[in-house]
Amino acid sequence: MSPRHHLHVTTLMGFATGALTPAFTAVVAAHLSLCPECRARLALADAVGGQLVEQQHGLSLTAGAADAMRERLTVSHEEPAVAPAAEDHVPSPSPMPVSLRPYFGRSLSTLPWRWIGPGIHRVSVRLASDEQLTLLRIAPGRSLPVHSHEGRELTLILSGAYDDALGHFAPGDVADLDEDTEHQPITSRGTACICVAATDAPLRFAGWMARTLQRVLPL
Incomplete structure (x- = not known):
């Protein structure tokens, strides 16, 4: 089944222009490898962005971002730019999306999961002072604390599912x-x-117990 929850248009444009940070780029690329709809939207964003880059009308891009856009436009969209290489098609019981392998390795099953609370384990990589890439494994039927965000959060479901006020999120969402x-x-x-x-910033938890959890869950 194709994903039902997709990337925001501004996130896609940021990816197309090379403006996203490494952590967000890795998650976007992983989602694109699973989502035909977002790959089609990215191709459209590339086409529109490419016209703006060439016309130089009202588009404020850094030289690096403009170069990144031009480079993307030279890539054929017959296959997504994030498509795995031939060797990556080897079956694996717990495969890792290609864009995440530089940070976590090739398999979910061999990760050094760290316990951080009842039913919750994580593996995290800090890429900058405020930017973090985190894998979470949450036991079935668990309710996480109510929280909001001091910055942006981009979360991709790899296996299992969860529900919240925004809907049901399954693999690929x-x-x-x-x-x-x-x-x-x-x-x-x-x-x-x-x-x-x-x-790119800590989460804000509500309640004393959740704030205690935040001391060991730097998301």
Whole structure:
């Protein structure tokens, strides 16, 4: 089944122009490898952005971003730019999306999961002072604390599922959230939910217990 929750248009444009940070770029690329609809929207964004770059009318891009856009326009969209190489088609019981492998390796099953709370484990990589890429494994039927965001959060579901006020999120779905979003994910029963999140600022938790959790969960 194709994903039902997709990237915001500004996120796609940021990816197309090379303006996203490494953590967000990795999650966007992972979603694109799973989502035909967003790949089609990216191709359209590339075409529109390419025309603006060539016309230089009203588009404020850094030289690097403009060069990144031109480079993307030279790539054929018959296959997505994030498509795996031939060797990546080898079956794996717990495959890792190609764009995440530089940070986490090739398999979900071999990760050094760290316990951070009942039913919650994580593996995280800090890429800059405020930017973090985190894999979370949350046991079935768990309710996470209500939280909002001091910055942006981009979360991709790799396996399992969760529900919140924004809907049902299953494998391939992405939650593209900003500081105005408050939600409480509740994982589905039956299997653990594994997701990857890119963040550029800490989350804001409500309640004393959740704030205590934030001391060990720097998301």
